[in-house]
Amino acid sequence: MAGGHGKDVMDLRPEPTGVPGLDAVLGGGLLPETAVLLEGPPGSGKTTLGIQVVVAGARRGEPGVVVTFEQPAAQLYRDAARFGWDLRALEREGLLRVVVTSPGVFCEELLSDGLLHRRLQELRARRLLVDSLSHVVLEEGETAGARRRVFALINALRGHGLSVLLTWEAGSGEGSFVEYLVDTVIRLDYQLSPDNRYRRLLSVIKSRGQAHLTGWHAFTFGPDGVTVYPAVGVVELPGAVPRTWELLTTGVPGLDAMLGGGFPAGSTILLSGPAGTGRTILGLQMVHHVAAVLGEKAAIFLNEETPEVLTQVAASFGWPLERLVAEGRVHLDFTSLLEVDTDLVLGRMARVLAEWQPAFVLVDSLGGLLHPVAEYQGVVAEKLHTLRQLVRAAGCVAVLVNRQVLGQPYLSRFGLEEAVCDGVLLLDTFKVAQRRYRVIEVYKLRQARHTTGAYRFDIGPAGIRVFYVEG
Amino acid sequence: MGRSEEVLKRVVRSPVTVALVRFLHRNPGLLDSAEGLAAWIGREPAEVEKALEELARLGLVEPLAGARRTLYGYTRDENLLEAVGKWLAGMERT
Numbered sequence: 001m002a003g004g005h006g007k008d009v010m011d012l013r014p015e016p017t018g019v020p021g022l023d024a025v026l027g028g029g030l031l032p033e034t035a036v037l038l039e040g041p042p043g044s045g046k047t048t049l050g051i052q053v054v055v056a057g058a059r060r061g062e063p064g065v066v067v068t069f070e071q072p073a074a075q076l077y078r079d080a081a082r083f084g085w086d087l088r089a090l091e092r093e094g095l096l097r098v099v100v101t102s103p104g105v106f107c108e109e110l111l112s113d114g115l116l117h118r119r120l121q122e123l124r125a126r127r128l129l130v131d132s133l134s135h136v137v138l139e140e141g142e143t144a145g146a147r148r149r150v151f152a153l154i155n156a157l158r159g160h161g162l163s164v165l166l167t168w169e170a171g172s173g174e175g176s177f178v179e180y181l182v183d184t185v186i187r188l189d190y191q192l193s194p195d196n197r198y199r200r201l202l203s204v205i206k207s208r209g210q211a212h213l214t215g216w217h218a219f220t221f222g223p224d225g226v227t228v229y230p231a232v233g234v235v236e237l238p239g240a241v242p243r244t245w246e247l248l249t250t251g252v253p254g255l256d257a258m259l260g261g262g263f264p265a266g267s268t269i270l271l272s273g274p275a276g277t278g279r280t281i282l283g284l285q286m287v288h289h290v291a292a293v294l295g296e297k298a299a300i301f302l303n304e305e306t307p308e309v310l311t312q313v314a315a316s317f318g319w320p321l322e323r324l325v326a327e328g329r330v331h332l333d334f335t336s337l338l339e340v341d342t343d344l345v346l347g348r349m350a351r352v353l354a355e356w357q358p359a360f361v362l363v364d365s366l367g368g369l370l371h372p373v374a375e376y377q378g379v380v381a382e383k384l385h386t387l388r389q390l391v392r393a394a395g396c397v398a399v400l401v402n403r404q405v406l407g408q409p410y411l412s413r414f415g416l417e418e419a420v421c422d423g424v425l426l427l428d429t430f431k432v433a434q435r436r437y438r439v440i441e442v443y444k445l446r447q448a449r450h451t452t453g454a455y456r457f458d459i460g461p462a463g464i465r466v467f468y469v470e471g
Numbered sequence: 472m473g474r475s476e477e478v479l480k481r482v483v484r485s486p487v488t489v490a491l492v493r494f495l496h497r498n499p500g501l502l503d504s505a506e507g508l509a510a511w512i513g514r515e516p517a518e519v520e521k522a523l524e525e526l527a528r529l530g531l532v533e534p535l536a537g538a539r540r541t542l543y544g545y546t547r548d549e550n551l552l553e554a555v556g557k558w559l560a561g562m563e564r565t
Contacts, residue, residue, distance in 0.1 A: 072511070074497035091500070100498040102507030105542060112538035115502060 014210065015163075018056015019049065021228030021347065025202070025217055026184070027210035030163050032126075034208070035154045037133070037178055039168040040188035045200065045219070045226060046167040047071065048079070049188070050129040052225040053165055055085045058095040062126035065119070066098045067106060069135040073098040083225040097123055103135040107149060110156050120160055128157060132167035133178060147177050154181055183208040191216075193372065199341060202228055218343040229347030247448075248296075248359060248397045251289025252282065254457070254466030258442050260449040263397040263423065267446070268388045270366070270418055272402040272411050273427030277438060278459050279401045280305065280313065282427070283362045285463040286399060288319035291329040296359035298324075299331040299352050301345060303368035307334050310364075317463045331356055337368045342383050345369055346390070353394040361391065366400040367413050377414065384420045399425075411443065422446040428454065440466055475554030478529045487514055487522040492531060495545040496555050504540050531555070 014029035023029040030036070030053065038046040054064035066087075068076060076098060080087050090096035097119065109116035120128070130136075136153065137146045157164045168178055170187070179185050185205035190198040202219050204212040219228040247262035256262050263269060273279050287298045302310060310332075314321035324330040331352055335345060352358065363369055373379040391398040400421065402412050411418045411426065418424050423445035429436050439454040457466040482488045490512045495501060503511070509519040523543055526532040531551060533544045546552065 072494070072498050073500055098498075098500045100501040100511070101503045102510065105502070105504055105507055105537065105540075108538040108540075109502075109542075114538040115535055115542060119502070 016056065016060075017053050018059070019052055019226050019228060021217070021219070021230055022202075022226075024230045025204055025213045025228055026207060027212040031183070031209055032163055033158050033161055034183040035158060035164045035166060035181070036184040036186060037166050037168050037182040038186050038188065039170040039176075039179075041171050041190070042169070044188040044190065045221065046188055047076075047129075047131050048083070048221065049186075049226050050131060050165040050167055051076065051080055051085065051087075052083070054096070054127045054129050055080070055087070055090065057127040057163075058090050061095070063095050063097075063123045064127040064129070065123065065125045066096070066129045066131065067116075068098065068100055068131050069103050069106070071131065073100050083221075083223065085225070094123070097125075103139055106130070107136060107153060111152055117156075117160075120162070125160070125162060127165070128162045129165045130167070132169060134167075134169040137176075137178070147181070150178060151181050179205065184210075188219075189216075218341055218347075220344060227347075229341075229343045231343050243359070243395055245359075249289065249294070250286045251293055252285055252464050252466060254455070254468040255440070255464075257470045258440075258451045258455065258466065258468050259445060260451075263445070264447045265395045265397065266392045267397050267422040268391045268420075269397065269399045269423040269425060269445075270402055270412060270421040271399050271425045271427070272404045272418075274404050274429070277427035277429055278457075278464060279403075279427055280310070280364055281317070281459060282425075282464050283364055283399055283401055284310070284314050284319060284321070285317070286360060287330060287362055288314065288317075288321070288324070290360040291324045292319070294359070295329075297329055297331070297356060298360040298362065299349075299356065299358040300333065300362045300364065301349060301369070302332065302334045302364050303337045303340050303345075304365050306336075307332055317461065319463075331358065337371065340368055340371055342369060342372050346383065346386055349387070350390055353390055353396065357394070357396075359396050361396055361398040362401070363387075363398060364401040366402045366417065370414070374414075377416070380414050381416055381420070384417060388420055388422075418444065423448075426454070475550055478531065478551065479554060479558050481525070481529055482531070485522060485525070487512075487518050488526055490514065491519065491522055491526060492555060493559060495532065496552075496559055499545050502535070502542055502544050504537070504542055508543060 014031050017023055017030045038050055040046050054066055058064045077087050087096055087098060184207040187203045187205050189201050191201050193199055200219050201216040203216045213230055215231055217228055217231045219226055243265050247264055249256045249262040271279050287300060290296045290298045311321045325332050333348055370380050370383060373383060402417060404411060411424060424443040426441040426443050428439050438457050440457050441454040442450040455466055455468040457464055482492050494512050505520040505523050506516045509516040523532055527534050530548060531546050533546060535542045535544055
């Protein structure tokens with residue numbers, strides 16, 4: 001539509017920030033001609049996040065400018081190269097300019113249509129990072145004059161049609177008048193975990209014109225820069241994946257008959273039992289069946305055992321896990337129990353479900369996945385619901401391996417997993433005359449005509465075999 | 472002796488001009504005042520101003536009329552840039 005109101009409406013569509021996960025938190029992305037404050041303590045990732053947004057724009061053909069008052073350009077080039085961003089190459093292509101200057105000069109030149117103003121125009125810049133706005137205010141303190149100056153500066157930049165990112169030095173919980181002047185405030189911070197490790201977190205404090213996700217969201221620095229893991233509302237799957245099956249068979253002799261044919265698509269199954277009852281073997285047997293026999297994809301999210309141990313266990317039953325991973329039929333995601341961050345794993349799981357579309361997901365173990373939030377029953381419930389929502393949206397089947405503590409009144413660790421999950425498989429042992437027997441029971445399975453009661457099973461050279469005969 | 476060599480010979484006469492050229496070469500997008508440059512390289516503004524005048528005469532910096540004061544940018548002369556790059560690389564090796 002040419003000009004007029006229609007064009008304005010078009011222009012208000014958010015643009016991708018280029019930071020995975022951040023668009024979901026911001027409610028769509030970066031609105032054009034807005035001023036975004038990136039505030040946080042030293043080392044919280046403000047500059048990196050800002051550069052990532054500018055570089056992402058430049059790579060899409062939208063030129064950007066980085067104005068630095070403190071960090072020399074040479075350092076920015078070096079730090080950006082760590083994430084694969086070649087700022088010098090972008091400068092040579094005319095898509096970026098790193099301007100080293102002083103806060104006073106920056107304000108003078110911008111507010112008077114001076115040299116900086118002309119540089120922005122020459123480049124046709126669309127995104128601008130000012131690192132940091134704190135220096136502009138520091139020159140005169142948080143006075144009425146400083147407020148007017150910053151207000152004028154933001155308006156001048158917006159007037160250039162720029163999306164502006166302004167870094168701001170702020171300790172935890174500190175606010176500033178600048179928060180009132182900008183359109184969006186993103187706060188970056190650290191949180192000390194109970195085991196004395198820092199967790200990086202980000203929160204959108206305000207975002208004019210956008211329905212953003214509130215609360216704190218974990219983020220990491222990876223080889224490609226920052227990735228944000230939205231804490232809630234992670235389910236952004238492209239709709240249920242069309243399946244050729246309604247029930248996913250397990251391939252475990254006797255078990256499919258007990259289940260009434262298999263697990264219904266979209267089910268989350270709790271596989272619970274005390275240590276040594278064969279939970280991991282049962283999970284691996286299903287992975288092998290799905291990937292090697294059914295020709296579907298399977299994903300494993302592992303945190304207690306290492307991939308090496310899991311591969312050895314699988315090999316002892318003749319299941320070539322390593323080969324299935326190499327062939328791209330099994331996706332293996334491992335995080336040591338010591339480093340598990342529930343939101344990060346759920347975020348990766350959401351991505352794998354959306355992009356890779358496995359039919360089967362094995363989580364070993366659920367206790368390990370929820371371990372970082374174990375102190376808070378409400379958060380455990382929220383994460384479990386998120387997981388179940390992901391599985392439902394993807395239309396796959398997930399088996400969550402859970403350790404049942406002997407003598408505990410619940411089937412699960414927190415006492416709520418059995419209620420949230422669509423199905424519960426219980427593994428147990430009992431002893432008769434010095435001999436221990438294994439049993440399996442389908443305790444619950446929604447949308448299925450399953451058997452009741454416990455049936456014996458054994459673990460032989462080919463895996464688990466359940467002694468159940470129909471009829 | 473070529474023009475670039477003559478320029479560099481004059482640059483090395485003062486530690487301030489050396490510091491300025493090194494900083495400008497690493498920060499080619501700089502646009503700042505003498506006072507701002509003095510802060511960047513950690514020198515007194517008066518001696519930086521004097522050194523900038525000399526570098527402007529040599530064609531290594533470009534004085535620009537700012538809104539309120541003179542601003543400086545790095546040269547865009549390809550021959551000079553190449554010569555300075557080689558000279559700095561040599562200095563860093565020794």
